[in-house]
Amino acid sequence: MDVKLSLQKINEIPLFDGLGSDEIKEVLTKANALVKHFQKSDYIFLAGDCVENLCVVINGTVQMIKEDIWGEKSIIANLGAGSVFAENFLGRRGDRSIVSYFAASDSEILMLPFGKMMTGGDNKLLQGKLACNIVAILADNNTKLIEKTEILCKKTLKGKILAYLEQEAASQGSRKVVVPFNRTDMANYLDADRSALTRELSRMREEGLINFEKNVFELLDKTDKETAKQ
Amino acid sequence: MDVKLSLQKINEIPLFDGLGSDEIKEVLTKANALVKHFQKSDYIFLAGDCVENLCVVINGTVQMIKEDIWGEKSIIANLGAGSVFAENFLGRRGDRSIVSYFAASDSEILMLPFGKMMTGGDNKLLQGKLACNIVAILADNNTKLIEKTEILCKKTLKGKILAYLEQEAASQGSRKVVVPFNRTDMANYLDADRSALTRELSRMREEGLINFEKNVFELLDKTDKETAKQ
DNA sequence: GTATTTTTGTTGCTTTAGCAACAGCTAACT
């Protein structure tokens, strides 16, 4: 992946929406931005790390994860190209990340060391279109987290699965959904046991609720009166 | 609650941190801000409503909730004085709220109709200290939602309870925690069955993990070797 | 092409926790 292609992609990320190439270059320079490469299964940040970089996925997939002391892994969010992450240091809670960020595939990450830059006197970066974009992106990240809680709040695994597939169907604009996880990770995303997930998926297929092959799922809209409680 | 006291409180909210009284007045005027009163159990917004107001809790307590078609209620977040909510319209996902906001007690809410104001040409509000505050608050709301998912991702009710109490202990700075919920709402916050919660709490008291009386909980740090899996 | 690792499905067992129903207690309203 050469630098030119990266620059091309950097011009297209939502964070720089509406900014000209010159303005983007100015921001990248002022902020001392750099692109880092991570290999599949690398940790980008570990929970507890000091983070002062606004990060953008240029290429690849990053998972926001939390692992507990027993090794139980929870995937909180799955971040594709264009996603902004690790923004929490912009708040007033200090700069220690409470979650880890993990390269689910080989990834290029744009790192913007905005640590003090947001407040820093003369060359203040937080203004104009960029400020708007940052606010919009933070608001959207917020919405995504609320959506995630709407999956996890379901009391049954079946309810979680359906909530998740419905969300994906809505965002992918199709009742046929490509899930960006293998079974193990899908279970970790839904915070369920993998074997229980497989079992429940088969059951739901038997019920005629869904169909699936590997990681492609189809929601079969049962007009059936007996749409049982999820 | 007279207007003067409200103005006093408005000067102290984190959103206006670092702004002078004059600047605050200017923002309130430019944005056509107003304070609305809600009675206990009023809905401030319903899921699906069009929302174009940045809202701040001046007085009282607001719950971010999601109710499904079977009346199952989930409390996503509990918002006290100073909290900013309903900010999701600032993103690019449209202005329909996916959650409801509910007055858990009589409340005064500052409404800032920032709908178009953030982008609006001449009298742009998103700049300077206010912009920084908004970014910081959104980042913190984000952190709070991540913390919430760290409760919900636990596979057992005991794990959820402990994760919740630990979080509250950390934020309240004491192993003695005042929970801002009655049992029913605590169950809805943890997305568990109320009777199961009561049962598990008693069990945990028997185990010597916690102590509690009504909504005051104490975390008893068992140095015990057999700190069982949560 | 073979070997090794990872992923997936399956199943038995056991624990967990949801649900429903009820009774006692508290708080609020008149």
Added chain:
DNA sequence: AGTTAGCTGTTGCTAAAGCAACAAAAATAC
């Protein structure tokens, strides 16, 4: 004071789902 409504704890029953272990299949490495 008396009535009503809401909150809390309790318990039996049952369904859900976690866990462990294994084998087949797929992917990766050598």
